[in-house]
Amino acid sequence: MGGDFDWAVPLVAAPMAGGASTPALVAAVNRAGGLGFLAAGYRSAAEMLRQVERARELTGRPVGVNLFVPGASGGSAAVAAYREALLPEARRWGVELPAVIPPDRDDWDAKLEALLRRPVEWVSYTFGLPEPAEAAAVRAAGMRQLGTVTSPEEARAATVLGLDALTVQGPEAGGHRGTHRAEDRPGTLPLLPLLAAVREVTDLPVIAAGGLGDGASIAAALRAGAVAAQLGTAYLRTEESGASAAHRRALTALGATTVTRAFTGRPARALRNAFTDAHQDQAPPAYPEVHHLTQPLRAAATRREDLTAMHLWAGTAHRLARAGGAADVTRDLWEDALRAG
Known part of the structure; x- marks a missing residue:
């Protein structure tokens, strides 16, 4: 075959x-x-x-x-605006968001x-x-x-x-x-x-x-x-x-998926949660800048196994x-x- x-x-x-x-x-x-x-x-x-x-x-x-x-770098002004929008999240999690993101x-x-x-x-x-x-x-x-x-x-x-x-x-x-x-x-x-x-x-x-x-x-x-x-x-x-225990649980605990740029600036399908709902329309198409910008938030959510804020990549057949x-x-x-x- x-x-x-x-x-x-x-x-x-x-x-x-x-x-x-x-x-x-x-x-x-x-x-x-x-x-x-x-x-x-x-x-x-x-x-x-x-x-x-x-x-x-x-x-x-x-x-x-x-x-x-x-690929090409994203727009710095748009990334800075998204950083401002995420500052309340950063304060809630007690983390600092990078102000300068070097080329990667x-x-x-x-x-x-x-x-x-x-x-x-x-x-x-x-x-x-x-x-x-x-x-x-x-x-x-x-x-x-x-x-x-x-x-x-x-x-x-x-x-x-x-x-x-x-x-x-x-x-x-x-x-x-x-x-x-x-x-x-x-x-x-x-x-x-x-x-x-x-x-x-x-x-x-x-x-x-x-x-x-x-x-x-x-x-x-x-x-x-x-x-x-x-x-x-x-x-x-x-x-x-290598998926975390929380990610494994989420595959059966959460229902819908959504395509979002909120976590990385690139469209990605993830389990829908409060973070994707809040920031779905705010993230610019800037990768990997947004990836680095949200990394402290994602790390904090993962450490606490908070399914409302984690980036939980999953396809449409995740329940299978x-x-x-x-x-x-x-x-x-x-x-x-x-x-x-």
Whole structure:
């Protein structure tokens, strides 16, 4: 079933930045025949390599690493205005909000250099695409490249760049929507029609992502022409997940999700709570500036396990997330998908 890809079971563990993705999760999904990805976002190049080394100790199967592509800085005036709006929250939590936010490229250059020295099997990109020379260097090092796209236009750009496959991320996905520019308004075309629209403009293999939480949805994505299904929220409650105990509880305790810029400046699907309701329309499309601005607030809420203020990334199928070992969850989901046909 895997064809030329690195899986016996066409399920991919999504890279979830911020700690949810772990080497143990990658290894468990690999053990069940899938393909696991590490999330390098928000980590230094050295931290990324340590995670790769640990994954190599735990699995002899292929490993993927996801990189955040740096973009243009957001408007400083808009960020300053959002800071003013958040000051009552900061006083309530007893934290200081940064007044100056230096440029941040997420250690992009160092990460590329590190991977060229110590290649992995797969590199995926979120928030944009590498420069042609960078993609050529990664290709020459023997790594296959996967671009995250949210529209046919982004798919065309990734195809021209010569990537090996695309992750087509629908609006149902939890966490950040991988639009290639922070200011872009993400599309609302559901995953299955989006897959069809992307397949009209590219011959590259596509991996479906967004709201896939059970066998029926996985089977539907594969019938729609995807070579695999990428799952993130579905793994948050597993034993190997790095999600906090509060985040795990929230997946079943809270109901609705919403797409918000309130936490990072980029559109991201999270469980709706008081923070998203209060600041939904205030945050500017400035990433990573808003991410750094709200970091003290998010850290304080997480320390106190306050579900009304935490950033609780979750896809639309969050209530279907299963507890247990990630290898067992992967096997069960695939067996369910086979039954659903």
